[in-house]
Amino acid sequence: MARTSGSSSQKTGPLVRAAALRLFAQHGFAAVSMRQIAAEVGVQAGALYRYTPxxxxxxxxxxxxxxxxxxxxxxxxxxxxxxxxxxxxxxxxxxxxxxxxxxxxxxxxxxxxxxxxxxxxxxxxxxxxxxxxxxxxxxxxxxxxxxxxxxxxxxxxxxxxxxxxxxxxxxxxxxxxxxxxxxxxxxxxxxx
Amino acid sequence: MARTSGSSSQKTGPLVRAAALRLFAQHGFAAVSMRQIAAEVGVQAGALYRYTPxxxxxxxxxxxxxxxxxxxxxxxxxxxxxxxxxxxxxxxxxxxxxxxxxxxxxxxxxxxxxxxxxxxxxxxxxxxxxxxxxxxxxxxxxxxxxxxxxxxxxxxxxxxxxxxxxxxxxxxxxxxxxxxxxxxxxxxxxxx
DNA sequence: GTCTATAGGAAGATAGAC
DNA sequence: GTCTATCTTCCTATAGAC
The missing domain is CATH 1.10.357.10 (Tetracycline Repressor, domain 2)
Incomplete structure (x- = not known):
C-alpha cells in the first residue's frame, strides 16, 4: 500500500480487483470498506470508481x-x-x-x-x-x-x-x- | 417485529439470540446492524445491551x-x-x-x-x-x-x-x- | 427493562480541481 | 487518473429519564 506519486495507469484496475479479492476473502464483503481497498492499492477511495460502478x-x-x-x-x-x-x-x-x-x-x-x-x-x-x-x-x-x-x-x-x-x-x-x-x-x- | 407496548421480560434474551441467529445467517455478521436485530425483536437498539455486552x-x-x-x-x-x-x-x-x-x-x-x-x-x-x-x-x-x-x-x-x-x-x-x-x-x- | 437522545465515527458514493 | 472535500446516511455503544 501507499504509492509515492501520481504514477500508474492501466495497472490500477487489476490491482483493485486483486486487493478486493484478498480483502473480501479475509474479512468478508460487508466488513471491507472501499477505503480499505483503496489503501491496499495505494489510492484514495474516490479513485476506485473509475474501475467499478x-x-x-x-x-x-x-x-x-x-x-x-x-x-x-x-x-x-x-x-x-x-x-x-x-x-x-x-x-x-x-x-x-x-x-x-x-x-x-x-x-x-x-x-x-x-x-x-x-x-x-x-x-x-x-x-x-x-x-x-x-x-x-x-x-x-x-x-x-x-x-x-x-x-x-x-x-x-x-x-x-x-x-x-x-x-x-x-x-x-x-x-x-x-x-x-x-x-x-x-x-x-x-x-x- | 414490532411490539405494541412495554411488555415482555425474561423472554427478550432468547428472542435477541434467535433474531441474531436468523439475521446473521441470512445477511452475514458484518452486514447486520444492532438496529436490525432490535427491530426484529421489537425493541430499540439500546435495549439489546441488557442482553449482550x-x-x-x-x-x-x-x-x-x-x-x-x-x-x-x-x-x-x-x-x-x-x-x-x-x-x-x-x-x-x-x-x-x-x-x-x-x-x-x-x-x-x-x-x-x-x-x-x-x-x-x-x-x-x-x-x-x-x-x-x-x-x-x-x-x-x-x-x-x-x-x-x-x-x-x-x-x-x-x-x-x-x-x-x-x-x-x-x-x-x-x-x-x-x-x-x-x-x-x-x-x-x-x-x- | 425499555425508552429517547446522542456522542463520535465511518460508511458508499459524487463533484470539481488539477 | 487521482486528489481533496463533502453529502448523506448509517453504525456501535452509552447516558439518563421513566
Missing amino acids: DKQSLLFELMQFHMEELLATWEEVDAGAAPLARLDSFVRFHILHHLDRADAVFISYMELRNLTPENFAQIEAMRAEYEQVLENILVACGGEGLGDPKLTTLAVLAMLTGVNTWYREGGRLDRETVVQSYVAMVRRVVGV | DKQSLLFELMQFHMEELLATWEEVDAGAAPLARLDSFVRFHILHHLDRADAVFISYMELRNLTPENFAQIEAMRAEYEQVLENILVACGGEGLGDPKLTTLAVLAMLTGVNTWYREGGRLDRETVVQSYVAMVRRVVGV
Missing part, C-alpha cells in the same frame, strides 16, 4: 470471472477419454484448481447472499453447469454405487471442495498425496 | 452454544455399539442434527473470521473434538479403504455437512432417503 459490481465481477475460468479451464483439461479416466482427471483438476484459487473459492461460497437476484442467478447457472459436468461423468462411469446421480454429484463436490478448508502448503500431506487419496475415495463412493 | 459476544455465544450442543447431543445419541453401527449412527446423527439447525451451522462455518483470537481458539477446540469423535469411529471400523485417518475424517465430514447447502424440505428427496444414501456412501468411502 459500485462495491456490489466489484464482488460480482470477481465471482463471475472465477466461475467462467473454472468452466473454461476444465474444457481445456478434459481429454474426453474413457469415463473412469475422466473421473480421475476431474478429481485432480478440481482439487488443484481450487487450491490455487483459495480466495476466489472462499468468496464464491460465502458471498452468494450479497449478490443482487440477477447477479445471483447468473452465478448459480454457471455453478449448475459445472455440477452437470461431474454428473455426466458419474453417469457414464455407471458404477454400482451410483444411487441418485444428483445426490452423489453434490456429495462428491462437497468432499472435494472441502480440501480448501484444511489443506495448508508445506503441511503434513503434499498435494499429490491428497489428490491420490481423493481419487481413490471418489472411485469407492461411486463404486467403480 | 456487544455485538461480538452475541456472535460468539451463538457459535459456542451450537458447538456445545453438538457435542452433548452426540454423547446422548451414541450407543457405543459395534464400530460399524456407530458409524451409521454418526452419519444419521450428523445429517439430521445439522439440517435442524441450518442457521447455526451456516454461521459456525462462515463467521469464524469475525471471532476474536481467543474466541476462535475456543470454537476450534470444540470442532477438533468433534472431528476426533468421527476419526475414532473410522479407525475402529478399520476398513480397507481407510488411508490417512485424518484426511478421511475431513472428507467424510465435508460430504455430510454439504447436505445443508442443497437439501430443501419438501424437495425431491426426503430426509430418510438422504440419510440412507449417505450411510451407504460413507461405508464405501471407508471400505467396510
Whole structure:
C-alpha cells in the first residue's frame, strides 16, 4: 500500500480487483470498506470508481470471472477419454484448481447472499453447469454405487471442495498425496 | 417485529439470540446492524445491551452454544455399539442434527473470521473434538479403504455437512432417503 | 427493562480541481 | 487518473429519564 506519486495507469484496475479479492476473502464483503481497498492499492477511495460502478459490481465481477475460468479451464483439461479416466482427471483438476484459487473459492461460497437476484442467478447457472459436468461423468462411469446421480454429484463436490478448508502448503500431506487419496475415495463412493 | 407496548421480560434474551441467529445467517455478521436485530425483536437498539455486552459476544455465544450442543447431543445419541453401527449412527446423527439447525451451522462455518483470537481458539477446540469423535469411529471400523485417518475424517465430514447447502424440505428427496444414501456412501468411502 | 437522545465515527458514493 | 472535500446516511455503544 501507499504509492509515492501520481504514477500508474492501466495497472490500477487489476490491482483493485486483486486487493478486493484478498480483502473480501479475509474479512468478508460487508466488513471491507472501499477505503480499505483503496489503501491496499495505494489510492484514495474516490479513485476506485473509475474501475467499478459500485462495491456490489466489484464482488460480482470477481465471482463471475472465477466461475467462467473454472468452466473454461476444465474444457481445456478434459481429454474426453474413457469415463473412469475422466473421473480421475476431474478429481485432480478440481482439487488443484481450487487450491490455487483459495480466495476466489472462499468468496464464491460465502458471498452468494450479497449478490443482487440477477447477479445471483447468473452465478448459480454457471455453478449448475459445472455440477452437470461431474454428473455426466458419474453417469457414464455407471458404477454400482451410483444411487441418485444428483445426490452423489453434490456429495462428491462437497468432499472435494472441502480440501480448501484444511489443506495448508508445506503441511503434513503434499498435494499429490491428497489428490491420490481423493481419487481413490471418489472411485469407492461411486463404486467403480 | 414490532411490539405494541412495554411488555415482555425474561423472554427478550432468547428472542435477541434467535433474531441474531436468523439475521446473521441470512445477511452475514458484518452486514447486520444492532438496529436490525432490535427491530426484529421489537425493541430499540439500546435495549439489546441488557442482553449482550456487544455485538461480538452475541456472535460468539451463538457459535459456542451450537458447538456445545453438538457435542452433548452426540454423547446422548451414541450407543457405543459395534464400530460399524456407530458409524451409521454418526452419519444419521450428523445429517439430521445439522439440517435442524441450518442457521447455526451456516454461521459456525462462515463467521469464524469475525471471532476474536481467543474466541476462535475456543470454537476450534470444540470442532477438533468433534472431528476426533468421527476419526475414532473410522479407525475402529478399520476398513480397507481407510488411508490417512485424518484426511478421511475431513472428507467424510465435508460430504455430510454439504447436505445443508442443497437439501430443501419438501424437495425431491426426503430426509430418510438422504440419510440412507449417505450411510451407504460413507461405508464405501471407508471400505467396510 | 425499555425508552429517547446522542456522542463520535465511518460508511458508499459524487463533484470539481488539477 | 487521482486528489481533496463533502453529502448523506448509517453504525456501535452509552447516558439518563421513566
